[in-house]
Amino acid sequence: MGTGHLTIDLDALADNWRALDRKSGCATAAVVKADGYGCGVGAVARKLAAAGARQFFVAVAEEGVRLREALGEGPEILVFGGHMSGDAEMIRGAGLVPMLNSLDQILRQFEALPGHPFGIQLDSGMNRLGMEAADWGAVAEVALAQKPRLVMSHLACADAPDHPMNAAQLKEFRRITDGISVPRSLAATGGILLGPEYHFDLTRPGIGLYGGMxxxxxxxxxHLDLPVIQIRDVAKGxxxxxxxxxxxxxxxRIATLAAGYADGITRHLSNRVTLWHGDTPCPLRGRVSMDLLTVDVTDCEGEPESLTLLGERQGVDVLADLAGTIGYEILTQLGHRYSRRLAGA
Known part of the structure; x- marks a missing residue:
């Protein structure tokens, strides 16, 4: 086989959801945007639904349509990006729940889809998505009278437990939502780990489902295994x-592998990352090129047919640290040339 082999362990995915659900102590949704973080949204969502997830979050309505096709009727699909211009038919047809982020989106929703389910997203300090407190104060009574499915906000620094922003956002979220009768949500994966005071009525794990920090x-x-094309002897110097x-x-002895930056293996890993042949570390030597890697297999017994880049010994966050990025980026850039196998489908 001339391409890398990508295995998605759906049983591990479901176990991760169950573990985070136990930590949540409330309803637990699943974030499956960006094609299930690069893992294939259809298989990912069906496995999570079988594990017990009943609410799913995507970034945009187009993703929601695709997810509805995979899941069928029943599970609730919420759209972080809200109700954008031109989305009405997709929202209606796929039964999506837009998380409205602005006064304009509220007006668009109420005019185009009166009576259709929606949620509200509030800004508690991240300054990215959601209505600011003043705007929310102006429309809260009207919006709440329409019985939104959820009111949510998002933490900016939840992966840093001691960051003062976490407590500040929690305080602000409570200030602008305490007393409402609508379910509330503040915590994604990092927020779940901050503790029960951040959980409210619904948590929304994302990266933690896929094995990330x-x-x-x-x-x-x-799990990603890359095939060896050839092995050559390289002299000192x-x-x-x-x-x-x-x-x-x-x-x-240098093995040339069939993978490169066209497959999501960033050039920032050049001369830095280690691949594995069983228990034997095999350092990458030289630059990552578009389609090829050159790896030192001197210490391997025999001639390996493939080497492992991602797996039990090395997860996405190891690669992310070496590349100066985050596990989210490693996952969502997984290439389309890999052959894929779904374990536990």
Missing amino acids: PFEEARPVV ETVGYGNSWTAERPV
Whole structure:
């Protein structure tokens, strides 16, 4: 096989949801935007629904339509981006629940889809999505009279438990929502781990479902094995790859693998990341190129047919740290050339 092999462990995904659900102590939804964080939204959502999730969040209405096709009727699909111009037919047809973010969106929803379910998103300090307190104060009575499904906000620093922003946003969210009779939501994965005072009526785990930090107990969901095209002997003093960025300090065996930055393996990992052959570490030597990696397999017994980039020994956050990014980006950039297998479907 000439492409990398990506395995999505759906049983691990479901176990992660159950673990976060137990920590939540309230209803627990699932965030499946960006094609289920790159893992395939249809299979991901069906597995989570079977595990018990009844509410799902996506970023935009178009994602919600695709998710409805995968899930069928029943589960509630909420749209973080709210009701954008031109979305009315998609929202109606797929039975979506837009999380309205502005006065304009409230007007659009009430005019185009009177009586259709909706939610409200409030800004508690992140300054990204949601109505600010003054706008909410002006329309809260009217909006609440229409019985929204949910009122929510989002934490900016939940992955840093001691950050003062967490307590500040919790205080603000309570200030602008205490006393309402509508279910409330503030916590995604990081918020769940902050403790019960952040949980309210519904939590919305995302990255933790897929094996990412800050959920340290998460089981790895994504496994990536890359095939070896050829192995060559490289003498001391010879260089490997574009730009001569790595020079052999001893005689080595270099395997060329079929994967590169076109497959989501960022060039920032050049000369930095380690792949694995069983228990044997195999360092990447030279630059990541579009379709190829060059890896030191000198210490391997025999000639490996493939090496593992993501798996039990190395999760998405290890790669993210080496690349100077976050696990979310590693997951959502997984390439489309990989052959895929769903374990536990």
